[in-house]
Amino acid sequence: MVAPASLLIALIYVVPMIAVVLASLTDYTLISDYWEWVGLDNYKRMFGDAQFGNALRNTAIYAAIFLPCAFVIPLLLAISIQKRKQFRSFFEIVYFMPVTSTLTAMALVWSALMDSRQGILNEWLGSLGLGPVNFLGSPEVVLVSLAGISLWAIIGFNMVLFIAGLTAIPRSLYDAAKIDGADHPVDEFLRVTWPALAPTSVFVAVTSSITAFKLFDTVALLTQGQPDHASEVFLYLTFLEGFEYFNMGYAAALSVFFLGVIFVFALIQTLLADRTAR
Amino acid sequence: MARLTLTDIKKSFGETRVLKGISLEVQDGEFLSLVGASGCGKSTLLRIISGLETADSGRIEIDGKAVDQATPKARNVALVFQDYALYPHMSVAQNMAMPLVMGRLPMRARLPGAKFLTPRHAETRREIAAKVQQVAEQLRIAHLLDRRPASLSGGQRQRVALGRALVRDPSLFLMDEPLSNLDAKLRVEVRREIVELHRNSGLTFVYVTHDQVEAMTMSDRVALLQEGHLLQVGPPAALYGDPASADVARFIGSPEVNLLPVRAAAGALQLAGQALPVASGQAEGTDLMLGIRPEAIRLADAGTAGGCFGLQVVRRAVEDLGGELVVHGSLAHAPDIPLRLRLQKAPDGSAPIPVPDTFAAEVPLGAVLLFAADGQRVAGPAVMARAEIPA
Amino acid sequence: MARLTLTDIKKSFGETRVLKGISLEVQDGEFLSLVGASGCGKSTLLRIISGLETADSGRIEIDGKAVDQATPKARNVALVFQDYALYPHMSVAQNMAMPLVMGRLPMRARLPGAKFLTPRHAETRREIAAKVQQVAEQLRIAHLLDRRPASLSGGQRQRVALGRALVRDPSLFLMDEPLSNLDAKLRVEVRREIVELHRNSGLTFVYVTHDQVEAMTMSDRVALLQEGHLLQVGPPAALYGDPASADVARFIGSPEVNLLPVRAAAGALQLAGQALPVASGQAEGTDLMLGIRPEAIRLADAGTAGGCFGLQVVRRAVEDLGGELVVHGSLAHAPDIPLRLRLQKAPDGSAPIPVPDTFAAEVPLGAVLLFAADGQRVAGPAVMARAEIPA
Amino acid sequence: QTQITCLTNAGHLSRQHAPLAEMFNAMQDEIEVIYAAPAQNYSDTHLKLMRGSATDTLPDCAFEAYNQLPSLARAMAARGQIADLSTLMAQEEAGWKEANYTDQMLELGQVDGVQYGMPFNASVIQWYVNADLLQQVGVAVEDFPTDWDGVLALAAKIDALGDDIDGMSYAVDQWGDDWPFQVLIAQQGGQMLNDAGDQVTFDQDGRSVEAMKLARRIVTEGGYDPHTDIDTQLTAFTSGKVGFYANSPASAKLMQERVGEGFDLRSIKFTVWDDANGTLPTGGNAGIITTQDPEKQAAVWEYLKFLTGPKGQELTAKNTGYLPTNVMSLEEEYLGAYYKAEPYFATPSSQYDRAGAWYGYPGTQSEKIWRDQRSVIRAVMLGETAPEAGAAELKAIAEKLMQR
Amino acid sequence: MSDLSAPRPVAVPGRISAALSRVTPGRILVTLVLLLGAWLMVFPFLWMLSSSLKPTSEVFDADFSLWPQTFAGGQNYYDVLVAQPYLRYLGNSLIVCIGILVVQLATAVPAAYALAKLKFTGSTILLGTVIACLTVPINVTSIPIYLGLVKAGLLDTYFSMMFPFFVSVFAIFLFRQFFRSYPDSIIQAARVDGFSEIEIVLRLILPAAVPAAAAFSVFSFVAHWNDLYWPLIVVQSQEKMTATLSMMQYRSTFDINYGRTFAAATVVTVPMLLVFVFARRAFVRGITMSGVKG
Numbered sequence A: 001m002v003a004p005a006s007l008l009i010a011l012i013y014v015v016p017m018i019a020v021v022l023a024s025l026t027d028y029t030l031i032s033d034y035w036e037w038v039g040l041d042n043y044k045r046m047f048g049d050a051q052f053g054n055a056l057r058n059t060a061i062y063a064a065i066f067l068p069c070a071f072v073i074p075l076l077l078a079i080s081i082q083k084r085k086q087f088r089s090f091f092e093i094v095y096f097m098p099v100t101s102t103l104t105a106m107a108l109v110w111s112a113l114m115d116s117r118q119g120i121l122n123e124w125l126g127s128l129g130l131g132p133v134n135f136l137g138s139p140e141v142v143l144v145s146l147a148g149i150s151l152w153a154i155i156g157f158n159m160v161l162f163i164a165g166l167t168a169i170p171r172s173l174y175d176a177a178k179i180d181g182a183d184h185p186v187d188e189f190l191r192v193t194w195p196a197l198a199p200t201s202v203f204v205a206v207t208s209s210i211t212a213f214k215l216f217d218t219v220a221l222l223t224q225g226q227p228d229h230a231s232e233v234f235l236y237l238t239f240l241e242g243f244e245y246f247n248m249g250y251a252a253a254l255s256v257f258f259l260g261v262i263f264v265f266a267l268i269q270t271l272l273a274d275r276t277a278r
Numbered sequence B, C: 001m002a003r004l005t006l007t008d009i010k011k012s013f014g015e016t017r018v019l020k021g022i023s024l025e026v027q028d029g030e031f032l033s034l035v036g037a038s039g040c041g042k043s044t045l046l047r048i049i050s051g052l053e054t055a056d057s058g059r060i061e062i063d064g065k066a067v068d069q070a071t072p073k074a075r076n077v078a079l080v081f082q083d084y085a086l087y088p089h090m091s092v093a094q095n096m097a098m099p100l101v102m103g104r105l106p107m108r109a110r111l112p113g114a115k116f117l118t119p120r121h122a123e124t125r126r127e128i129a130a131k132v133q134q135v136a137e138q139l140r141i142a143h144l145l146d147r148r149p150a151s152l153s154g155g156q157r158q159r160v161a162l163g164r165a166l167v168r169d170p171s172l173f174l175m176d177e178p179l180s181n182l183d184a185k186l187r188v189e190v191r192r193e194i195v196e197l198h199r200n201s202g203l204t205f206v207y208v209t210h211d212q213v214e215a216m217t218m219s220d221r222v223a224l225l226q227e228g229h230l231l232q233v234g235p236p237a238a239l240y241g242d243p244a245s246a247d248v249a250r251f252i253g254s255p256e257v258n259l260l261p262v263r264a265a266a267g268a269l270q271l272a273g274q275a276l277p278v279a280s281g282q283a284e285g286t287d288l289m290l291g292i293r294p295e296a297i298r299l300a301d302a303g304t305a306g307g308c309f310g311l312q313v314v315r316r317a318v319e320d321l322g323g324e325l326v327v328h329g330s331l332a333h334a335p336d337i338p339l340r341l342r343l344q345k346a347p348d349g350s351a352p353i354p355v356p357d358t359f360a361a362e363v364p365l366g367a368v369l370l371f372a373a374d375g376q377r378v379a380g381p382a383v384m385a386r387a388e389i390p391a
Numbered sequence D: 001q002t003q004i005t006c007l008t009n010a011g012h013l014s015r016q017h018a019p020l021a022e023m024f025n026a027m028q029d030e031i032e033v034i035y036a037a038p039a040q041n042y043s044d045t046h047l048k049l050m051r052g053s054a055t056d057t058l059p060d061c062a063f064e065a066y067n068q069l070p071s072l073a074r075a076m077a078a079r080g081q082i083a084d085l086s087t088l089m090a091q092e093e094a095g096w097k098e099a100n101y102t103d104q105m106l107e108l109g110q111v112d113g114v115q116y117g118m119p120f121n122a123s124v125i126q127w128y129v130n131a132d133l134l135q136q137v138g139v140a141v142e143d144f145p146t147d148w149d150g151v152l153a154l155a156a157k158i159d160a161l162g163d164d165i166d167g168m169s170y171a172v173d174q175w176g177d178d179w180p181f182q183v184l185i186a187q188q189g190g191q192m193l194n195d196a197g198d199q200v201t202f203d204q205d206g207r208s209v210e211a212m213k214l215a216r217r218i219v220t221e222g223g224y225d226p227h228t229d230i231d232t233q234l235t236a237f238t239s240g241k242v243g244f245y246a247n248s249p250a251s252a253k254l255m256q257e258r259v260g261e262g263f264d265l266r267s268i269k270f271t272v273w274d275d276a277n278g279t280l281p282t283g284g285n286a287g288i289i290t291t292q293d294p295e296k297q298a299a300v301w302e303y304l305k306f307l308t309g310p311k312g313q314e315l316t317a318k319n320t321g322y323l324p325t326n327v328m329s330l331e332e333e334y335l336g337a338y339y340k341a342e343p344y345f346a347t348p349s350s351q352y353d354r355a356g357a358w359y360g361y362p363g364t365q366s367e368k369i370w371r372d373q374r375s376v377i378r379a380v381m382l383g384e385t386a387p388e389a390g391a392a393e394l395k396a397i398a399e400k401l402m403q404r
Numbered sequence E: 001m002s003d004l005s006a007p008r009p010v011a012v013p014g015r016i017s018a019a020l021s022r023v024t025p026g027r028i029l030v031t032l033v034l035l036l037g038a039w040l041m042v043f044p045f046l047w048m049l050s051s052s053l054k055p056t057s058e059v060f061d062a063d064f065s066l067w068p069q070t071f072a073g074g075q076n077y078y079d080v081l082v083a084q085p086y087l088r089y090l091g092n093s094l095i096v097c098i099g100i101l102v103v104q105l106a107t108a109v110p111a112a113y114a115l116a117k118l119k120f121t122g123s124t125i126l127l128g129t130v131i132a133c134l135t136v137p138i139n140v141t142s143i144p145i146y147l148g149l150v151k152a153g154l155l156d157t158y159f160s161m162m163f164p165f166f167v168s169v170f171a172i173f174l175f176r177q178f179f180r181s182y183p184d185s186i187i188q189a190a191r192v193d194g195f196s197e198i199e200i201v202l203r204l205i206l207p208a209a210v211p212a213a214a215a216f217s218v219f220s221f222v223a224h225w226n227d228l229y230w231p232l233i234v235v236q237s238q239e240k241m242t243a244t245l246s247m248m249q250y251r252s253t254f255d256i257n258y259g260r261t262f263a264a265a266t267v268v269t270v271p272m273l274l275v276f277v278f279a280r281r282a283f284v285r286g287i288t289m290s291g292v293k294g
Ligand SMILES: Nc1ncnc2c1ncn2[C@@H]1O[C@H](COP(=O)(O)OP(=O)(O)OP(=O)(O)O)[C@@H](O)[C@H]1O
Pocket: B150, B151, B152, B153, B154, B155, B156, B181, B183, C013, C014, C016, C018, C036, C037, C038, C039, C040, C041, C042, C043, C044, C045, C082
């Protein structure tokens, strides 16, 4: 039953990853057919590279902004929408819409909306007496802005997953909770919803953190790492090294290191959550 | 302490009209059993009383206060669910402690991790744990307290569900077949626990059961539900001995009452050609039903005794229940009219089974019930002859 | 058609040793009831037989072929689950049809939408539908065929679970408390359906129940499971009348058997100072238990009859079961020794209740059972006096 | 009929390519030009070609940016995948080359002295001017200052017009490549590298220090705000909030469209410090032949000749605003009349002589050098780093990474 | 008339007061917040739609208006829909997305079931691998996969456009999580009823996971519909261009036709919205888990 999937995983992930790991031990460039083994040089070089530290920090900051929101907002949305009789489908459609959007086009839209001078977002903030916010031009704000765009695009999906998880909770548990006196929303949530939602939560948490660490498209389309490396996240750095500077070996080493870190992170998350959910 | 008053409760699920107007008053401290055929709406009624379901129309009052709009919590009822509804992610102890935790600890102390932050409530927590332990011991599940429901047997789960109700101090106990998955021995024990709880607490109980013995022995009154109506509400003995209709007679008592088709004649009843010396008081020619409990029929070894009438019976099958026998037979002169007899074995265990396939039986005149063709009870001599049963 | 042989089946869940070596042979076409206290491992045993669980050790053979490694499908057993396990998204009809669909239609025809693509199987489909309809009518759920399980009452769900097994044509029927949620009347009817199915099909049944009446009336043999061992396997009457141990006697029969602590004396037994004229054949001074079934005790209105011994009883409580009474009392001269009596009411419904609080009762000598202090049955006069019961 | 597939740096349905290919296909029927699926931008094209080169899955012809041409051409030449165009040129009739191309222009397509590319698009930076704002401070477009001091003073005046008005925009610190930085060196008459191309020379005669000082003055005097992202600056200009704005003439058409009726949009020659020796780096791309099949090579050559011929360049210039690479196209019958009628589009032709080289560093790390240098320039513009220190850092970065 | 309205006088006030009692300040606040969020969600779409109807000069006007002053929608949409073989691109996108989705579901569902409900040797390793692969972005493996496809001579084929996505570890992980809470008891009943394991998945578990499966399907469909990264690598010829890739045709570094780009983006997005709106019913069609006790 797992054979087809395992075979494809091997072909699509494992073999290429092995190739990447091997490449990380070379100085391959794609430009020249000549290459040689360099051992762990690429890895050593990493720790002397200021951009490496910068990208790590940016990624961590971005994840710290993105992750909680990507989890909590959809959860709250799912809970408040799921119970609703009126407008339920309206809200579901509207919040899911961004998932269907084409990022290539949306990047143009967002760059227009986030225009720090003529942009509509600032116009709105202005009418509230706030702002203006320098969305994409300020090193302090740019990661928040990027997180906002990613959230916009992912909230609907996580929300639908949570709704699916909520639907699967047996009604009888809520009945029992009501009889037991747990009819305060907080109690209901903590005692029934949250534990019963555990598998979904694990999924959302794990995939959202991986998504956070894998941020690439918005940066490539919108800021290219600007201003001044402030939005240069890890995967973008890898892309620059590999496909702009053609330091394939070094890029491979960066990837291997980084994937290792995320993997450990994700695995711990999953196993811990699995254990507590049992 | 609560008096429960239901007035004209109606409930439909889509097309299915389940409850068609139930009015019922349960006195403070009373133990009322609710019985009825499978699917007749017993669970639905309990759910309406507890506030989990809203009736389509009608009023529910607890202690004279209308609670139709009140939440289950406000009604403060304990409910044992027929399908248990245990929290799968909690241990047995946590499952049982839930109502107490919710009732006794303030919100702050209920938050996760609050255990360590609110030492003031340690005392309450200890009390809760002690109470859970005590009830678990009563129900013989103390050794399971750390388990999750998934690893319990059917009967164990049912006891956890019951325990979750018993730890509480509600105004009203609602129990939906709480003993159905227990073995006979355990059932007797737990039954006794419940009766004792009822006696000691003085609380009001509404108890759904399909076990005749439970209904008869535990309750102050029994309410029989059928096709959305309450057929009869009264003390167990009255339902058994003085049923208001053939339906009631048929439902209460096992094996089922014998209902023989008879026709009123002058001072007698015609049973498939045989004249029985029972005065029905009905117009001649009226079709009636003669109800005879299986245990009211005895073997007539030496001719029919006085005050009795005789029947010739063909034996078809015999069930041995250990202490007694159930004989399935039919009338000798009308083989399509079945007859059930319950015969006590001799104390030494020897069976009083008549050796011939056809044998004579007799029925005391005072033991018969008379019903009209539509099932309504007909006041007849049978009623007159009944004695009150001391309890 | 299948003979089932279990050899030394053992099963533990973690620390809990549930089955400690079960060996059992069920004959082809036999109806075996499995009884035992809640949580004793009945369901586990059924699950092992069906192949859903693997035993830690031991062999299972069906018709002499070892099936330990076979899948449930290969074993071709029908299993009624104690917790129903209905398919929540399928209608009742689909739930019931599933085993047939799986068994009779080839893979191609089972694919969604295949209905219209494989007209060749229309005939089979019709047969399946007819079979489902027929079983549903037997179980009185024909009007529910289009419903989903969520909208069924507890008893209705149980009948669907039962129906799903009954539509099949398996080699072995395994039923786990299939009637526990049904009302008495329906239960009698469905019981009869099952017995008839057993008789007509000639198949082998293993039937878990905690209902004494079911176990006694339906089965060819009863197996009593306790603490991981089979205590006794035999015909129902034998378990009742000829129990191998005090545990068996205690478990079978309701109300429970009276077990009085006695000591062997010369040609008699000492019961709390009173000498009973029962020859135990045991060494003098041996502690024994005297088992008396509640229905073996009768009121001694006019002095103790011959072949009986008398007891003075204090009445404590009376339960009215309609046709009979259960009197809870204790020995007059030893108030800490309880005594249960089951008294048949007079056929006219009047209760034979002794008016004084203390009354005389008698027990036929032939009706007593004798057990050693460790619970083992002691061959004594009581056994000698037993008569075989014709069925 | 020969079919050739071309890969462009821009969408083939853009104004740059679509009309030309259509015309070429229509005017003869030996050759059919089709375009490959598009790449995203210059660097994506470069990447695609590199990948294609490594795996031998190249198209028949391609268009590659001047600054990236060296690394691509060297890699492909080593694998024998790129054609030397001089042999094909030699087969043309005598005088053809001279009639069409200046040496200066042809040099843009040469790497290590070999003619690998035919310059197709060329652009030198120019000012886009909001004549309305200029008028508000009393300056006519014709009087636009020709020296940096004047330019900065003018910017300061415009900047003072209002809070939401900026004087100028010259986003040297945000550009994706070092084209505008090279402008700052070249307009002083400097060279980025020595003639051998293996030594940094942009710091000679203090040019890089001057460049950094100028960059800082653009902020302090010109009112330019490095905190504003580049898209915001463009929009600010096209909505009339910026006095003048530096960009490629390739955007001329787009600018016009974006401004619409908003204000009086003009274009002006870029300010050059050293009027005599100052040059401006030429952006744009060259067509290269990436097939080895002689028949296809010939077909591509035909197409390239057409593209870089007078008609092709006339269309290109008119459609986009690019500087024509073909001298003949400046003649009256092609663009001459048009330029007189449309001064807004004529600015490139007035800078024809300034078109200088756009250097790429030796080795493979040009982009990386730029990304690091950009941070330094930003720090200088923000005043965080002194121009002198900044200039030194620029050199250090370049020298460090050039080696590899 | 009076017959019809007879029962109402009783029912209506009850319902109204019941409805009114549900309107609390908290609920109003929640609704307002939801509406505000909804506005933020749709606004970029409105902006895009509105821009697709505008000439370039209007797109970036500071005073944004939903309806264009000069209507250029006709030209923009004509260029996208008629002036190029848009249907062909649409078809390519459909082929690729459906192909990917079908294979993904076919491989992920059984694997997820096995991971969630079966004990088999290597299950922990497989789960670990799945999670590990989850962390691998296509950017990292693109070169080796590309080289493999070149070796196999499959560049510029539908297969090459789909291949890297044939197995979705995301889907495996998602379905595993959803399958885990399915009651074991029902699965066992199915085994006794003679279901094969694959039928258990198809007939029992998948219906229960329909909301999640539908969400994933839309997600996968949308992701590959909108994917630009991989098509840019493997698509060589115009015949194989996807709808999203076709948006790149009229863009260059210094020149971009905004109206047309947004019109194209709108046209590319609309099918996705339709897919979603139709799949939405499945999102919410959960089933009540009421087949088992306890
Ligand atoms: N998965 C499990 N993990 C641990 N213990 C289990 C598990 N399943 C069952 N048990 C234990 O095994 C024992 C036997 O369970 P089983 O379900 O067979 O009992 P049973 O005889 O069917 O009881 P009942 O009549 O209450 O249904 C019980 O004590 C139960 O707690």
